[in-house]
Amino acid sequence: GAVVSQHPSRVICKSGTSVKIECRSLDFQATTMFWYRQFPKQSLMLMATSNEGSKATYEQGVEKDKFLINHASLTLSTLTVTSAHPEDSSFYICSASAHRASTDTQYFGPGTRLTVL
Amino acid sequence: DQQVKQNSPSLSVQEGRISILNCDYTNSMFDYFLWYKKYPAEGPTFLISISSIKDKNEDGRFTVFLNKSAKHLSLHIVPSQPGDSAVYFCAASGTEYGNKLVFGAGTILRVKS
Numbered sequence: 001g002a003v004v005s006q007h008p009s010r011v012i013c014k015s016g017t018s019v020k021i022e023c024r025s026l027d028f029q030a031t032t033m034f035w036y037r038q039f040p041k042q043s044l045m046l047m048a049t050s051n052e053g054s055k056a057t058y059e060q061g062v063e064k065d066k067f068l069i070n071h072a073s074l075t076l077s078t079l080t081v082t083s084a085h086p087e088d089s090s091f092y093i094c095s096a097s098a099h100r101a102s103t104d105t106q107y108f109g110p111g112t113r114l115t116v117l
Numbered sequence: 118d119q120q121v122k123q124n125s126p127s128l129s130v131q132e133g134r135i136s137i138l139n140c141d142y143t144n145s146m147f148d149y150f151l152w153y154k155k156y157p158a159e160g161p162t163f164l165i166s167i168s169s170i171k172d173k174n175e176d177g178r179f180t181v182f183l184n185k186s187a188k189h190l191s192l193h194i195v196p197s198q199p200g201d202s203a204v205y206f207c208a209a210s211g212t213e214y215g216n217k218l219v220f221g222a223g224t225i226l227r228v229k230s
Contacts, residue, residue, distance in 0.1 A: 004160065032216060041126070043119075043220040044161070044206065093160050097216055104216055108153075108160030 002028045004096050006109035013084055014117055021079045021112045023094030029074035030096035034106060035067070038091040050077055084116040120144045121209050123221035132230045136194040140207030140221055143188065147209040151218065152181060152192045155204045164205075165192070197228045 003026040013019050023033060032051050036044040048064075050056035050071035058064045066088075068080040077096075081088055091113055095106040122141045130136045138152075148169040153161035167174040167181045167190065174181050180193045194201055207221040 006160075009158075034217070036220075041222065043121070043222040044218075046217055046219075049215070049217060095160070099216070105163050105166075106216070106218060108162065110158065110160045 002026075002096070002098075002105075002107040004030075004094065004107045004109040006094055006112050008112060009110060010113045010115075012115045012117065015085055016083055018080055018082045019084055019114060021081075021092055021094075021114075023077045023079070023096065023109050025075045025096040025107070028096075028098050028107075030077075031074065031099055032097045033071055033077040034095045034097070035069060035077075035079050036093045036095070038093060038111075044093060047079075081114065084114070086116045089114055089116045119222075120147075121207055121219050121221040123205075123207055123224050125224050126222070127225040127227070129227045129229060130197045132199055132228055133196045136192075136197045136201065136226055136228065138192040138194075138205050138207075138224050138226065140190050140192075141188060142190075142209050144209070144211070144219075145188070146213055147211045147219075149210045150181070150183060150190050151208045151210070152179075153206040153208060153220075154201075155206060155223070161206055194226075197226075199228050199230045202226055202228050 005024045007022045035047045038044045047062045048056045048058045056069035071077040093111040095108045097106045151166040152164040155161040183190045204223045206223045208218040
């Protein structure tokens, strides 16, 4: 199956700093990438959808200036959490899809555990 | 407003028996449903899906049933194996959602040997 990697797997940072998380599709070209966050015992909540070469589409309630998403190539998307605060501590997961159809399978990365002190 | 609900946070089943995981949804515009399996420290992996034009889809030990009138779907695993122990997420999508998925909160399945 298709492989999606994320880096780093864990990051601890001080409040006020910025953190960049990378998501890579290793063996296929990802037309669309998605960023989710998951709080303990809750479902994966979609934050934004990004199509290669265009601006990301953010879900309601997600601050685009705080969560900067770049999808510069068909194999790489980055999420930057700017001026991180303790409430941003969460599990961030990306997924990638080769197409834009609703029935196309999304392949998930292993996730990044962010802890903001 | 949770559009996809998995009301059982956990389920414990004996090895060899059937595991039944349930999922309910509220939005009648959903027309495609998926189940994902997630191990600790890993991302979810796709398991099986079903389109709203069907009421059953089977793949080996895994079968998904869809009851559109009840807005309910279930995942049956038979026979259950210890390696099936994981968190199972139900997800829904629809044409008007593009290819965005709406996830349930997940059910932890423990298969005891």
